[in-house]
Amino acid sequence: MLAGLSRQKDENVLVGFDTADDAGVYLLRPDCALVQTVDFFTPIVDDPFMFGAIAAANALSDVYAMGGRPLTALSIVAYPAQGDLEDLTEILRGGESKMREAGCAILGGHSVADEEIKFGYAVTGVVDPARVWTNTGARPGDALVLTKRIGTGVIATALKRGLASEEHVSASIGSMLTLNRLAAEAADGLTVHGCTDVSGFGLLGHAREMALASRATLAIETASVRFLDGAAGYARAGAVPGGLNNNREFVSGCVAVKGDLPEEIERLLYDPQTSGGLLLALPEADAAALLERCSSACRIGQVMAEGEKPLLLL
Numbered sequence: 001m002l003a004g005l006s007r008q009k010d011e012n013v014l015v016g017f018d019t020a021d022d023a024g025v026y027l028l029r030p031d032c033a034l035v036q037t038v039d040f041f042t043p044i045v046d047d048p049f050m051f052g053a054i055a056a057a058n059a060l061s062d063v064y065a066m067g068g069r070p071l072t073a074l075s076i077v078a079y080p081a082q083g084d085l086e087d088l089t090e091i092l093r094g095g096e097s098k099m100r101e102a103g104c105a106i107l108g109g110h111s112v113a114d115e116e117i118k119f120g121y122a123v124t125g126v127v128d129p130a131r132v133w134t135n136t137g138a139r140p141g142d143a144l145v146l147t148k149r150i151g152t153g154v155i156a157t158a159l160k161r162g163l164a165s166e167e168h169v170s171a172s173i174g175s176m177l178t179l180n181r182l183a184a185e186a187a188d189g190l191t192v193h194g195c196t197d198v199s200g201f202g203l204l205g206h207a208r209e210m211a212l213a214s215r216a217t218l219a220i221e222t223a224s225v226r227f228l229d230g231a232a233g234y235a236r237a238g239a240v241p242g243g244l245n246n247n248r249e250f251v252s253g254c255v256a257v258k259g260d261l262p263e264e265i266e267r268l269l270y271d272p273q274t275s276g277g278l279l280l281a282l283p284e285a286d287a288a289a290l291l292e293r294c295s296s297a298c299r300i301g302q303v304m305a306e307g308e309k310p311l312l313l314l
């Protein structure tokens, strides 16, 4: 879709839309660049407060994924004209609570009447232009670190089908509510060659973007990837979101599989994540330091010289 647009020529655009990165970055002053992103979606949980908070954590994530610090947000609301206004207030309150936790000020927003509820934010942050975490810099020899478990899409689908246990759902919500701020702060001061957050295109979709943008192959040790409790069982039972199949169709041509990979694990690697973790490429010593500082982080593979396929599953 974006291929039809002309390339912009503005030397202050440090990261534009052409590298499929998490957020745009615009040089404001020699020591300060703006990070801008927007994200909104339809409800993924029943509780309106939780939905608002997850939407906020998800929108903030793209700023953290660029190494930035969020400053301000504008809300985006689509809500039925005859809808329950108390629920809408709860959605806004949930979002506000998460934005407050992030130290991000809500300046305003825009709402439209729409039969289908949608909610999210446009977020603006700042980053040191010399320390922008793009997805283009992963280097052979780097370790790959993932900071959250995978499986929010499969568990949400299992919930819709009445298959999911309360315990599994609440752990998934807890993961989606967790800001990527702590993970990003844990990597502060370390050498980060590449970073992206794992969201709608799933682990392999976002790994593919990093591999292509960095002209490298990402080798993922699938046995090291951590999944949310229950996710593998629901994936085996066929609780597969539509987006998972789309991701698989789009990305699997870029994937070489070495050895045995259980079908449910392969499915989960394509599972679209809401408010997923950060995927970082960094030198082994820095990765070790990150694992020490961030208890949820896990080493899931390494970057290799560009091979036959952008992604290799071991």
Ligand code: CO
Residues within 6 Å of the ligand: 021, 022, 023, 061, 062, 065, 196, 197, 198, 199
């Ligand atoms: Co992103």
Ligand code: CO
Residues within 6 Å of the ligand: 022, 037, 038, 039, 062, 199
């Ligand atoms: Co995004």
Ligand code: CO
Residues within 6 Å of the ligand: 021, 022, 065, 066, 067, 133, 134, 135, 194, 195, 196, 197
């Ligand atoms: Co990034």
